[in-house]
Amino acid sequence: MVNMLSAMDASASATGQAPPEPVFDVDEIQGNVLPGFMKPRMAVIALEFGDLASARRWLGELVPRVTTMSQTMASRLKVRQERLARGVSAGSTEAAQTLDDAWLNVSLSYTSIANLRGGGDASKFEDEAFRTGLADRSSLLGDPTDPSAEGNPANWLFGGPGKAADALVVLGADRQRTLQRLFDEVVEEALAAHLSVLYGEVGGKLDKLGHEHFGFQDGVSQPGVRGLLPGEPPSYLTPRTVDPSAVPETWLYGLPGQYLVWPGAFVFGYPTPGADPLLAAPAAIPGPAWAKNGSYAVYRRLRQDVAGFRAFAEEQAASLQDQGLAGMTGDLLQTHVVGRWPSGAPLSRTPDADDPDLGADPLCNNHFEFAADTPLLPLTGGHDDPYPRAKADPVGLTCPLAAHIRKVNTRDVGNDQGGRRASFQRRLLRRGLPYGPPFPKTGPDPAHGDRGLMFLSYQASIVDQFEFLNTTWMGDPVAPRSPSGHDLLVGQNGEPGAERQRTCVIVKPTVIGTVVAEQDVVIPTGGGYFFTPSISALRDVLAATPASD
Template sequence: MTTPDEEPLLDGDEIQGNIVPGFLKPHMAVLALRLDRDHLARMRRWCHEIASKVTTLTTVMRTRRQVRALEHQRAEAKLSALSGQAEPGALGLRDVLGDVRDVWLSVAFSRPALQALLTDDQRDSVAAFTDPAFQLGMAARSTALGDPADPAEQGHHSKWAVCDPDILLVIGADDEGDLGDYLDELRRELADHGFGVVYEELGHKLDAVGSEHFGFQDGVSQPGVRGRYGPDGDFLTPRYVADMAGQRPECWLYGLPGQYLVWPGEFLFGHPGQGSDPLLRGAERLPGPHWSRNGSYLAFRRLRQDVAAFRAFLEESARRLLPWEVTPEKIGADVVGRWPSGAPVARTPGEDIPELGVDRLRNDYFEFGSDARTLVLTDGETTDRDHPDADADPIGLTCPQFAHIRKVNSRTAANDAGGRMASFTRRILRRGLPYGPLYDQDPAADRGLLFLSYQTSIVDQFEFLNRQWMGDSANPRSPGGHDMLVGQNGQPGEHRLRQCAVPTAGGTTLAAPRDFVIPAGGGYFFTPSITALREVLGAPATGR
């Protein structure tokens, strides 16, 4: 059984904080840099200097604890107000979080950038990165992701706004003004060291819920990372299922209910990955040189969203399904697997329930392959409060097999990669935010998602999800169809047509002749530890 002593202690001062636990800020900037290979010494100095400014796991968790304490203070003040012991509104959210105004930095390097920056005695170590996607870059692998092979088509890498830059900087901030001031200073610093900024874009939360441009809450279903940190050995991912008789193994499997805990080696180099059982640690994963420990691969995708095309698809599909009285809203929920609020179709197939959508203790609790039995939580409440727990849905009569959330994570249902829980080794840590204005504010504007994910195998995690599951009509389980939301059909001769069959409408086939999400930039990178950034990439060249 998994106990705190068995989960590895993570070095919080070495791991970049956007890998774990993630910045999760409402404002973000992404900067792509080009190396000047005639002035590498200055750039190595920058690597050495910037190491002390990169935000670590320790820093992020320190703020996370502060925010939790302040939120608890706010809740206590609210109770006091309700009981008449304090004035209503005396302590609002702005007051509680007023002191939390961070600006955080993460930095990652492409394979060619590592090759250029490493000193002569370390340069050959780049070959130890065994992932072919990292070695080749995203443009060379784009058709494997399902991107168009024809340069004339939108989405071809020749049309991207940014393609395989040398370095990617990710900055997260609580305040937009603070982010702007930080960027002004950062640009000056980069110019002084000879870097060229080849791309820059801002991301931002669209609303309080965290919706993306199609109108659905994003980021609900993140894996929990096993591991401990700090002098007290606290869990990196908090546990919300009460450890009591009759609730095992769930209390050892989950962070939040339904949030499966994954061993850190699936995301961090040099740590144990998944074993044959979710509770058992597997072998240490170090698919790179010795100095790659505590690092992670970063996949960046600038994804443009065609909101008009998505809405038109929902309206046309509703007309096709008119005999079954299916609304555009219901089709959208089935395509995503969630209603706009985030409420899962698995728990509320007939209507959106906003209260469930924003309830972190219940909005991700369902299994597909088995009944989700009622659990007692650490606060004494149960998972079935106000709403019944989800029943098993192995063939997709409630939440269709083609739903996006089901295409990327089959949970306890068997899939083409194996039996129950075979998706554990395919999980990724998703970061990123939308860019561009809301559709109703400016329909003609460019908008989409600045997608970021961390993993220890680009091929077996990020690319697998795109190619093998989202872009395939039969996988991870049939009868299914394509991922109609994000997936791309790159199969030769199929003209990029995506299709799905609606089981509750007599198996009626819906088709989308155009993509709603179009690749518009990207690259593959390695995010090093603080020591590797300072002492390996920032080491002075010998003999020069």
């Protein structure tokens, strides 16, 4: 039974009190799931097992090095304290100067779990995508079916036919030298245990604000996870910044605009989202009993064609001008494709020009709705919101319906799945960082075009969260609302036998312009579906020899 803070009535609206939230088992959950490493440096290592006895021994020896939620939270608190002492804003992405952490998490494929368990209860994992694997479901995501295409699994660096990974090790660190040392140690230990290294990549933030290679600040909108950290008194995992006098908003948000989501959407064994965001549905473990405190991990190595994206934007901006959208430029079209300006400032709040101050302000840069004018909220700590309010934009006159941020999160607008906030159950915990050097402004390209995103997400269902967003919303021209078009940033055209062409519309009060993309600018080059077990499951279940052996 999940520990709840109190036994009061679950209906917050009936009692006039905030809904009770579960207390996390912080020594069991791996730290990159919750609260997330959030380090400026990241590395990934994909491994293939040799004999099972060696694999179990390697896994057992690795367990003491696996970073827990408890360890991660302790470091995050140090970061907050240091920023406070230095006068750096609480939401800053600036790295702490005194920390030199090196963290490790590990996830396993369905095949490797089944082999380690001797078959056994691995079949109890209910997620079809996890059991099948990414490569065999690649076409469902809209990846190219042409075997000669770069994005087809046949050409992936790992994860394709004959290159499926059994284990994925994710590393995070404050400093490059420390990360590289840990990376080398993990590789050396894996090779000594007769594992094969299929792939290894080291990456990290391109700048202090966390821009990705197309030039847009990444990671602005993360779901706020409900739940409590143990202690006297317990504290919220996701800090609450809306003044307690603003009810029910103070119960709905962490940061303004950051919807609070029940943790069962991400971690097995905790209350799950229901139709009412304040009322949790029962906890679930859609797998074997030992899967509690675990989470599914999706890894995709996504190459970003920066030159191609910019050329597409310039070409289509000129076409939109011909269609009557005067003033459209390549840079402005890129902003419409994303839904935010490069600084992270949302189109919804500043439709005419970028505002770097807004983009860098975590108390304001995600505070907007689409269905109606967004009211300002009273904030704790004497903070205010001095920026223009977001106006109602239900049909996408300001932020297009096909903008990436609207395709993955409809916020307060109803969609093909239901009414307001029907996207709650589709959210992901995104933990990826860029790989490769920035695109050069002049001169030769040291990466020869190979730069992009080490995409990593955690969720309780690959089918209903990661795959749903990719296939049902981003890759569908009429969902979640129509008329919209494809997500031209990440979405693929998965229609059987269709050309790779994707389209969307830019709607203004008197003009509707059509944008056409003839080629992908984000290309999958590797990946896999994995499960991130609890610490005790790693130690006592997966590293142990099953009775059937």
